[in-house]
Amino acid sequence: MSPLPAGARPRWPRDLAVLLAALALLLGWDASGLDLAVMRLIGGPEGFPLREAWVTSTLLHSGGRLLAWVVVLLMAVDAWRPQVAGPSRRERRLWLAVTVAAVVLVPGIKRISRTSCPWDLAEFGGSAAQVSHWAWSVGDGGPGHCFPSGHAAGAFCFLSGYFLLRCSRPRLARVWLAGTLLAGALFGLAQTLRGAHHPSHTLWTAWLCAALCVAVAAFDERRRLR
Secondary structure, three states: OOOOOOOOOOOHHHHHHHHHHHHHHHHHHHHHOHHHHHHHHHOEOOEOOOOOOHHHHHHHHHHHHHHHHHHHHHHHHHHHOOOOOOOOHHHHHHHHHHHHHHHHHHHHHHHHOOOOOHHHEHHHOOOEOOOOOOOOOOOOOOOOOOOOOHHHHHHHOOHHHHHHHOOOOHHHHHHHHHHHHHHHHHHHHHHHHHOOOOHHHHHHHHHHHHHHHHHHHHHHHHHHHO
């Protein structure tokens, strides 16, 4: 991986500022109680009408998962046999690894979470109580393992592609970023409409994937500057 061009300004301070601003907004959402308010708009004691709808369950959930693995496979092929001009093979392999790490990170946190899904709450026909996902030591009486959104990670893990492309192919990087954010929003919306996740679960997934990318990008950039 080549060093940064002479006189190039480091990107990591701006990346960190954006990440911290997003964190502040996200904490504000958590404190507002809007998660439950949103779920009450789309569900009730009988559950969530769109839980098994074709668009939300088959197209955006099952189909979205398949699409994510196809993109990972294409990135893997590109990492060994470059299909798009620009980044070095080493850069491609680094950001492929980051993509996979994001896919592992979010489900790993989800596995130890005691937060149950909205459809498990007593208010929506389940048995669990509403408990903040930050109350790690408090069980809500439900099955848990629902925070953050693992399905949304199938889109937001590809934020890595923006960091891969932004130096050598800035226009393509912006297109990739827009596509990734749109896909993540659609995946998250589908899961919220199904009652599978609060909106914050999707937002935290996006932030965690972005934080991982920013950390790797900062470390790599500082190494190249040295």
